[in-house]
Amino acid sequence: MDNKYEVLKKYFGYDAFRSGQETVIDAVLAGRDVFGIMPTGAGKSVCYQIPALMLPGITLVISPLISLMKDQVAALNQVGVYAAYLNSSLTQGQYFKALDFAKGGKYKIIYVAPERLLTESFLGFAQNADISFISVDEVHCVSQWGQDFRPSYLKIVDFVNQLKKRPVLGAFTATATKEVQNDVMNILQLQNPQIVTTGFDRTNLSFYVKHAKDRKAALFQILREHYDESGIIYCITRKLVEEVHGLLAERGIEAAKYHAGMTDEERVRNQDAFTSDRARIMVATNAFGMGIDKPDVRFVIHYNMPKNMESYYQEAGRAGRDGEKASCYLIYNPQDVHTNQYFIENNRENEELSKTQLEQVLEKDRERLKQMTFYCHTRYCYRKFMLNYFGERAQSFCGNCGNCLKKLAAQEYQEQVERYPSYDGTVKLKKPQPIKRAVSENPVLYERLRVFRNSIAKQNSVPAYVIFTDKTIKEMSMYLPKNRQQFLEISGVGEAKYEKYGEAFLGEIRRYQDEEQVDETTATARAKIQFPKKDVEK
DSSP, rough: OOOHHHHHIIIOOOOOOOOTHHHHHHHTTOOOOEEEEOOOOHHHHHHHHHHHHHHSSEEEOOOSHHHHHHHHHHHHHHHHHHHHEEEETTHHHHHHHHHHHHTTTTSSEEEEOGGGGSSSSHHHHTTTTTTTEEESSSGGGGOOTTTOOOOOGHHHHHHHHHHSSSOOEEEEOOOHHHHHHHHHHHHHOSSSSSEEESSSSSTTTEEEEEOOOOOHHHHHHHHHHTTTOOOEEEEEHHHHHHHHHHHHHHTTTOOOEEOOTTTTTHHHHHHHHHHTTTSSSSEEESSOOOOOOOTTEEEESSSOOSSSSHHHHHHTHHHHTTTTOOEEEEEEEEEHHHHHHHHHTTTTTTTTSSEEEEEEHHHHHHHHHHHHHHHHHHHHOOOHHHHTTTTOOOOOSSSSSSHHHHHHHHHHHHHHHHTTOOOOOOOOOOOOOOOOOOSSSHHHHHHHHHHHHHHHHHHHSSSSHOOOOHHHHHHHHHHHHOOOOHHTTTTTTTTTHHIIHHHHHHHHHHHHHHHHHHHHHHHHHHHTTTOOOOOOOO
């Protein structure tokens, strides 16, 4: 298959690309290196998955994220693409079995951890394989000026230089200042790369900062506003994760927890519970975050202030990956500054740097913390502050963050006073409300199909959204497809997904119509509605 639109439609069920995706894909297919700076939820994975399916050889995706590898391999397998991952979660037997399959040409896409690249077994395979494309995910990790510098990423250049033929290189990240961008291009030795920056603005997200002496009270006030929705609560320490998780359990709220002090088995089990909707909320340190692909997270709460804007932007960006409205809250207390200062000064992750280099990194971290603190105290638009930090111009009023909504409320109050001069001034300001997700036009069927989808996911041991996302389920409940052709018009339904699940879902929709006695004319009219172009939502 040599048409990128055919590949997009057949495997992923979409008709059109999102901003920036087509430019990146065209460059890779033309044999040019690429550097994509694209926000969380903008569809970076499609930028290397589409070329992988069209290029003749193997595509390697280098990622530090075990959770991302597992989820994306599961999702690719569901749409009929053979893929595998090679990381520390595999036993030695599983690893060598996967490597044997790779040598036999079974996989088009292989996800690999950077630590594996220069091992004798993997390097031996790679030097004799036809590798067309190498995609480096979370590429800011290669720069010591990045917020998540990982020395293992420095092995990438050595690996590439030892291959018999240099593949096309792709670099992808959600966050990179100009300084980090330049560092990445130099370190990875990108050759005349096509640079694509789609912008950092996530217009579907609302941002709030809550200054609170009582964090717990502030937390439960937010949770009451999102009582039936999926969300993540980030805490700054493992101890706080345990404490907050315990508070939720006491109140009967289904929640999972995740931090580096837990066993691998516990973390995997809890992550699965969250992604499969058995636990509505995940309470975690920043060990849980990069690569989490759950699209229907409706809120993210930072129980403490993070140490930099980059981390906050990435972690808050776990909300609303499906493009639907979502809310991001930061509960601020001055103690957060001191806690983060302690972590910065006692960081031992970069000890292999020289004394001078280490001091430069520390100074950069201190400056980042200062900017994060300024964000929490600004009286102006939170979105503008954030975008300006990443070098992007923005309007001074977004109308969709805590500060802008306060200004709107104050303006309405002033208008009331001016309209009624004799009024005694007791008009209460409107409380800014978080933007809720749009309710399906057919909520009964929507919930029924979600439950049906979740049961299929459990049978297949994959996250529910790997079967179909909530957005796809919502379209099914709205348009009531009657046959294969109409079902394939639903956003997110490709041919492989239809072959696996289409008839089962069509049957469930028919049962609903029979039980509810849905008028045939209404069902036909809905099915004939002109579907919009299906942009990539991954």
